[in-house]
Amino acid sequence: MVSLELATLEDAEILKLISMDAFSPDFEQYGSYPPGIESLTWHASEVEKGHYYKIVNNDKVAGGMLAVPAHDSDIEIKYFFIAKEFQNRQIGSTAMHLIEAKYPSMTVWNLVTPSKAYRNHHFYEKLGYLKIGESQLDLNKEFKFFEYQKTKQSNG
Template sequence: MIEISKATESDLPQLRELAVLAFADDDHYKPVGALRGGPPGYDSIQKHREWLKSMDYHKCTKDGEIIGSCILDIHLDRGTIHGIHVKPESMGKGIGSWILSEAQRIYPQVCNWILETPDYAKRNHLFYEKNGFTLSGVTPIDPALGFGFYIYKKIVQPG
């Protein structure tokens, strides 16, 4: 059985490891010369602790094992998705779509969702589009990163 619940301090080592695994898998798709790994702090327990305190940090478990997570910043009717991580061996099994659906169920007042994903991450683009997000902007390539970002939005009817 798959469940979603708020992450706790004791989950942080596993959630950090989950992010490291997810971004290591993502490195296979980056352009030559692009910065490897994830955003600043993705591999730091301290950064995950900050996210736990400042955002809505959820874990997704299957039979008690953490297989996914999402980090959300919710302000009234607006939700920013700062990260969805799924264990590489659980990718392609509908876990990410389930997490997005659950986020919308948990926060029915949110009718404007937004996120950024790297411009090279074609599988992410397809994933978000499949889940009802539309491309709303593209940032220039950041020379320090070696890539830019696609900005996606989704507008839903308030629950």
């Protein structure tokens, strides 16, 4: 049984640990984690803003998702991570469907993922996301993001 629940301040520590573990391949490949992931203060701050969710599988925190509405109909999934021991069990797919159900009026879903995160590309494309662009924050480094977007009909 997978559920998506708003994270509380008590969840910040476990979300930090799970996110660091889940993003460790990025750290190994690029030499850094996504911004904020290593900071308990960052996790607590995002929890307090009210759009940070914990992904629960059979009463255990399996991951997290930060989904931030940008406009009346646009939302960005800023962070999405599943603990390694919970991967390849359809938990991520279920969480993505659950987050869409929590924001039925959102018609444009955006996210970015590293250009070399091939499993992520396949995962998001399987869920209906299309690659719409690429960005490179530092032209002196090879790290690039792929920008993905999903457009859906409004249920509202």
